[in-house]
Amino acid sequence: MKIAVLSGGVGGARFLRGLLHHLDQTRPAGTTEVTVIANTGDDITLFGLRVCPDVDTILYTLGAGVEERAGWGRAQESFRLQAELTEYGLQPQWFRLGDLDLATHIARSQWLGQGLTLSAVTARLAARWGLPERGVTLLPMTDVPVETHVVVDDGERRAIHFQEWWVRHHASLPAEQFVVVGLDRATAAPGVLDAIRGADVVLLPPSNPVVSIGIILGVPGVRDALRGTPARVVGVSPIIGGAPVRGYADACLAALGVPATAEAVAGLYTDFLHTWLVDPTDADAAVPGVRTVAHGEELLMRDVAASARIAGHALALAEVGG
Amino acid sequence: MKIAVLSGGVGGARFLRGLLHHLDQTRPAGTTEVTVIANTGDDITLFGLRVCPDVDTILYTLGAGVEERAGWGRAQESFRLQAELTEYGLQPQWFRLGDLDLATHIARSQWLGQGLTLSAVTARLAARWGLPERGVTLLPMTDVPVETHVVVDDGERRAIHFQEWWVRHHASLPAEQFVVVGLDRATAAPGVLDAIRGADVVLLPPSNPVVSIGIILGVPGVRDALRGTPARVVGVSPIIGGAPVRGYADACLAALGVPATAEAVAGLYTDFLHTWLVDPTDADAAVPGVRTVAHGEELLMRDVAASARIAGHALALAEVGG
Numbered sequence: 001m002k003i004a005v006l007s008g009g010v011g012g013a014r015f016l017r018g019l020l021h022h023l024d025q026t027r028p029a030g031t032t033e034v035t036v037i038a039n040t041g042d043d044i045t046l047f048g049l050r051v052c053p054d055v056d057t058i059l060y061t062l063g064a065g066v067e068e069r070a071g072w073g074r075a076q077e078s079f080r081l082q083a084e085l086t087e088y089g090l091q092p093q094w095f096r097l098g099d100l101d102l103a104t105h106i107a108r109s110q111w112l113g114q115g116l117t118l119s120a121v122t123a124r125l126a127a128r129w130g131l132p133e134r135g136v137t138l139l140p141m142t143d144v145p146v147e148t149h150v151v152v153d154d155g156e157r158r159a160i161h162f163q164e165w166w167v168r169h170h171a172s173l174p175a176e177q178f179v180v181v182g183l184d185r186a187t188a189a190p191g192v193l194d195a196i197r198g199a200d201v202v203l204l205p206p207s208n209p210v211v212s213i214g215i216i217l218g219v220p221g222v223r224d225a226l227r228g229t230p231a232r233v234v235g236v237s238p239i240i241g242g243a244p245v246r247g248y249a250d251a252c253l254a255a256l257g258v259p260a261t262a263e264a265v266a267g268l269y270t271d272f273l274h275t276w277l278v279d280p281t282d283a284d285a286a287v288p289g290v291r292t293v294a295h296g297e298e299l300l301m302r303d304v305a306a307s308a309r310i311a312g313h314a315l316a317l318a319e320v321g322g
Numbered sequence: 323m324k325i326a327v328l329s330g331g332v333g334g335a336r337f338l339r340g341l342l343h344h345l346d347q348t349r350p351a352g353t354t355e356v357t358v359i360a361n362t363g364d365d366i367t368l369f370g371l372r373v374c375p376d377v378d379t380i381l382y383t384l385g386a387g388v389e390e391r392a393g394w395g396r397a398q399e400s401f402r403l404q405a406e407l408t409e410y411g412l413q414p415q416w417f418r419l420g421d422l423d424l425a426t427h428i429a430r431s432q433w434l435g436q437g438l439t440l441s442a443v444t445a446r447l448a449a450r451w452g453l454p455e456r457g458v459t460l461l462p463m464t465d466v467p468v469e470t471h472v473v474v475d476d477g478e479r480r481a482i483h484f485q486e487w488w489v490r491h492h493a494s495l496p497a498e499q500f501v502v503v504g505l506d507r508a509t510a511a512p513g514v515l516d517a518i519r520g521a522d523v524v525l526l527p528p529s530n531p532v533v534s535i536g537i538i539l540g541v542p543g544v545r546d547a548l549r550g551t552p553a554r555v556v557g558v559s560p561i562i563g564g565a566p567v568r569g570y571a572d573a574c575l576a577a578l579g580v581p582a583t584a585e586a587v588a589g590l591y592t593d594f595l596h597t598w599l600v601d602p603t604d605a606d607a608a609v610p611g612v613r614t615v616a617h618g619e620e621l622l623m624r625d626v627a628a629s630a631r632i633a634g635h636a637l638a639l640a641e642v643g644g
Contacts, residue, residue, distance in 0.1 A: 048432035078400070078402060080422055081428070082425075084422050085428065088447065088450050099400070099403045107412055110369050110370035110412070125410065128409055
């Protein structure tokens with residue numbers, strides 16, 4: 001079976017870890033191929049090094065190297081190098097880069113500098129974290145550098161990098177608009193459209209609908225592939241009872257004038273979404289043309305087991321249909 | 323008083339530290355300007371980052387951040403990041419880059435990538451290590467990338483980077499020739515020739531005569547400036563009793579067919595050298611046109627005090643003349 005998953009960072013990575021756990025427990029090894037299409041819209045160049053936060057979070061989470069509490073970054077991390085960069089007066093300090101994590105960015109930057117595509121680089125990184133052995137192919141949504149900027153106005157109207165808005169300001173500056181620099185000239189990375197078109201199942205984890213899934217959907221061809229795929233597309237709501245499960249999805253949705261409800265988020269996907277898995281509290285969500293199904297427990301990925309049950313439920317809805 | 327010093331790595335840095343110590347103890351603050359012209363011939367790009375070993379050794383030594391026993395690298399260093407690079411399959415492992423040290427290379431590489439010259443970058447690095455406050459201007463010999471390669475033959479004749487020969491092979495592969503890639507098209511960095519021409523005193527620390535001092539002398543214009551300067555040029559022998567004080571100067575000299583003696587090394591400098599400070603065991607060294615003076619004790623920079631006495635002696639010879 002071929003499963004394609006569109007993924008942002010922490011939420012997507014935890015969902016994927018749950019999915020792999022579910023597959024390990026329910027399917028013979030080697031019978032399932034999971035292709036992950038990762039958001040690269042929040043990529044950023046810091047200290048001359050290319051950082052792909054969502055890709056890295058997926059690598060570390062699936063490779064058992066993630067800092068579990070934060071959900072991103074490396075476990076047993078130290079921050080000696082960045083403290084030295086600060087001594088040299090280098091900014092920013094608000095984006096924390098650990099000593100172990102920096103190795104990923106140095107490796108990536110060196111390989112990109114040698115002319116490898118981001119896809120090729122990501123494959124090399126994924127090999128170290130054991131993804132191929134687990135039947136997982138990790139693809140960046142595009143090989144073209146794409147960076148999300150946020151138009152904010154706190155007296156002075158200006159565009160700042162998404163990471164500055166998200167990490168430094170905790171999405172507290174009202175976002176007027178998201179401008180995805182480079183997205184108009186981006187093309188889907190090799191394998192991305194084929195993975196969607198050739199999938200048996202397409203899953204949307206509870207990733208941010210605006211700055212994760214929304215950005216992937218903006219890559220030319222992706223939305224058409226989702227509309228055209230014979231696979232069932234099943235999504236997991238990132239909103240429970242009117243509030244995001246984590247992160248600042250509400251602040252992102254506000255910029256689009258979309259309410260932070262499970263219903264409204266599904267409304268962004270109606271042209272390709274078949275089934276929408278929601279929290280029991282959102283069981284009455286009604287989305288035209290989309291089947292809404294309530295999960296049997298809170299829709300929270302509290303641990304790997306809970307994530308596996310959510311992923312397993314989504315997968316069952318996509319396979320069995322109804 | 324204006325002092326110009328041509329410097330390699332560990333030997334040069336320790337000499338400079340001794341010189342500053344001597345000046346602190348004997349001269350009113352602010353009355354002496356020391357311009358260091360540093361060898362950049364052993365620079366290397368590792369993991370996409372530009373490493374300038376001699377410049378860094380000078381920075382760390384004068385800035386009280388050096389690992390004292392090795393004489394290079396940072397004190398209280400850790401090596402977590404490079405271990406991660408190894409996990410990604412990145413080479414080389416034989417050149418050790420610590421977490422703190424890597425910050426210097428990341429800062430340098432970022433600034434070079436922004437279009438700054440190596441001189442401008444070096445000035446920024448030097449500011450952090452407090453060199454300007456101590457009256458020290460640190461100049462790379464050239465802003466043009468220059469890299470020393472070594473022609474070796476261990477059955478297969480080939481050229482390898484100087485660092486591979488020095489660090490990996492401990493200079494054990496017989497060197498047939500040193501090829502300084504880029505040196506022919508190099509120009510002295512801004513301030514280098516003026517520092518020599520306008521100096522009251524020019525000092526040569528006991529740096530490697532072939533791959534440190536010898537490379538600086540190969541920068542077009544440097545040797546002419548030394549020949550033409552009204553300043554006295556005083557050198558400190560890196561050879562004691564037929565053996566190098568440290569490093570592999572003997573292996574380097576062999577490639578030139580020059581014996582590893584205090585006398586023979588001075589012979590490389592006779593066109594501009596006025597006085598040659600040697601170890602008492604080499605008191606009978608006779609170099610045509612050069613005054614040879616024996617130091618009053620072993621010519622070893624065992625500690626800062628001993629280095630200060632050597633530097634002070636060299637300075638006195640340059641000032642008082644005779």
